[in-house]
Amino acid sequence: MHEVLRGIGVSPGAVAGPVVRLAPPPPDPPEGGVVEDPGGEAARAEAALADVAAFLRARGAAAGGAAADVLDAQAMMAEDIELHERVAALVAGGRTAARAVHEGLLGYAEVLRGLGGYLAERVADLDDIRSRAVALLTGGRMPGVPVLDQPSVLVARDLAPADTATLCPDRVLGFVTELGGPTSHTAILAKQLGIPAVVGCPAAAGLREGAHVVVDGTAGEITVDPPRDVLDRVAARSASRAAVPDSTGPGRTADGAPVALLVNVGAVADAQAAAAVPSEGVGLFRTEVLYLGRGSAPSVQEQVEAYRAVFDAFAGRKVVIRTLDAGADKPLPFVGHAEEANPALGVRGLRLARRRPELLADQLTAIAQAASGCGADVWVMAPMVSTPAEAEQFADQARSLGLATVGAMVEVPAAAMRAAQLLERCDFASIGTNDLAQYAFAADRTESALADLLDVWQPALLDLVAAVADGGRRTGRPVGVCGEAAGDPLLALVLAGLGVTSLSMAPACLPAVRHALATHTVDECRGMAKAAREADDAAAARESVRRLASPRLLDVL
Template structure:
């Protein structure tokens, strides 16, 4: 019997195809003596400049998120500090490849130490290092294979420079040895609607050309599948597409129970696609894009104009604004301290208002001004609320600005355990499953080796979701989920069974979640939830529910 390879499922559906590995990175040669250090330094600078130019050119051929990712990588490659440090090492006698490797390793260590979002970008630096070394050595660039037929892409991890131009007509599914449920690969798979399995270390045994069946929902890769298994997967894929195409409009279960289906929004280029989606509004409007990569906070007028654009695009629909989530993986020179030893557990989210109160006051004033000028139904929530006192204070500030609906995000166990106190003082609650999982299991969400702990199917995490939803129900408060968990159609059924009233996902995931709800009654959702809660771990919870679907 073929041994199944297991990881974390982050896409939907199942598909079979031959394996094709990502082209490997160039091996670092043995150190060599340098005859002309100044020429070596110039070659290092030229290699970095060439990599930046190549990425910039790729950005012009990409669209949407891909273009933005490539442009950001080009900026990293063109960083003067990077070039200066590598060139200095070469000028002092190091050969070019080792000067580049040493420099990138230093920058990488700094990102890992920063944690959170920055740690997730460490793989981007690895890709830039490999490209620069290949350029310097005159070797082919590492990247996507081109076997001449559709394939299942297998890699240790995927870099944005490659995946931004990935062709879903050629790439049938994604499998990575590393990564977790919030990794770049996971986000890409959802955006493209591809089955994917990440954190699948045993996939290292797969050879090019070997036939595999990738079962995204289950987090399983089946080598050498039987023809019957392939035929069954193809039939289910056809049925899945037919189901999703047949259901439209507001979310509801088969027996008519309403579940609001919303989209997540985090950058200006996402606005048109999000507004065009068949949704009931925005469940998570991340406002950090206005504050990042600048020395001073945006003005009241600038913020008002940006919020007004979003509100106008969703006139007549709900827009849930998350106030600035600064700190931890999103440090800001005007709001966060540079010397926090553990920023993920430091002054972040709503706590930032204690250090820089004017940031919150200006933002609330801007949101209120934009809301008055638009037809959107604006809700406002605070990130990283820990205790009821914080929620009450925030709700009072929101209402003093004339905004009628104030909420709190539940992202730490303390908030979930005292959710009834939060529900007393707030108008709604929103669960961020990504951070809630990280803090519940004391597991850095950037570590692929801990991906199993971060599986949103983990019963302990679902216990906290259930407690929050139960508290909201007691006070008649809506309780939404805006983390990655909401995008899994099977898990969405469990969340609804736990009492969640809204789900906010990437626009590309809406149709499948809507179809899953339409195909099951509320009572069935509750039965699925009971099965998941009774399981011993995330894998058992997923298997228990999928076996009943």
């Protein structure tokens, strides 16, 4: 008898294959022991962390795209000065190199977990660094993806970005993890690779090696010992997906209503690779990468050069650049963040300008200089805008420097509820569904046990998106979505039906979303949006839309 397990689908598509489990991490190094040469042990620990950093960078360079940015950020964590000082102090206290690295990284992880938000999401990255460094120091087996002798479904408690980035779709058909959520690095990389994936599935712990399963990354389901009719449907979906011709051109519904299709980018190299993908531009240019791992803020000139490289790559297209999204939950060493009881509700995003106004002033100056005379249509927006007054102040400052199109991120329920008043003060809004879900449901986006509350199909979250879209209609302003929700083909139809005018996503998601829009009219999208909002929960919302979707779309999802 077959069994269906449920998690969170983070990368669409369906595949069937045997289970292969991820190689486990090495055992914890033993406590105690005699350290005869503390200096030598400290040097061994230092070398192991350096080797792990070099390994991560090499793997990122080989993978390219967003993976290079993700793994470079992880390598910076292995090189963190405070981590190295912590490990050296533990060695001086009598720990072996392996035990000091183990305890040091566990302590570091607890600090980040307590901060919440973006940094708490990086705990899995630290666990990966710890496992690799301990394996090097103890001569143990390096954790990670085993050599596969046949195409398989990878199952793990969690999957490190370093392993996800280099998965070969010819061998790893899809993957399932017990932990994780829709905004993790692993989920983002799965979309880039086009590998069906389900995360946040605790029941995956019981999947045995060699068991035959179907992974449906669209529905977020794993079918164990699938019957023949399920396997036949998977094969038919795969054949239909392969037969869909590559499409280009602006996003349009079947009856010609425009829905702009854009890409999310981070570092310059990431943007230059994304520029080759047929899109209408960039809907979210994250600027945090330029600030991470530094002892001081980048100079105006350094920022100008980085921004101009991205603008030049998208000459003739729109580029929406977001100002620095940092704060107490993404601390930067040169900012001097104050102690906060709840960093996720603290001074982050635009609010950072209250303490360090020169950071925002320098960044807007650099954006304006880079935009001057470039071939791109540059729009600028601020993160974590909560009130119309904040939107107005930001817009006035940006316009005074010559930036013509200024907007606000909607990530806070207060902003969504007063969207019309906010949009009267600026030119556009862009909805960040990940943070909006976190704040709407009071659910930490790093807590796997609450992943169902962070599901972007939650009807209450769709109500907030609808409120922003209604504010856009009332003021004649465009409203986009740049969270991971935009890359879900079914949900893209709902968003279009709610009145969202642009969708920005990982480049690999564009073809399926373009196809979804092209096979449905505006009225059909509106009917799907209505059905989703009337549902009781996320699962019911998703299912109600599937029932209304065109078979031409369902055949390829």
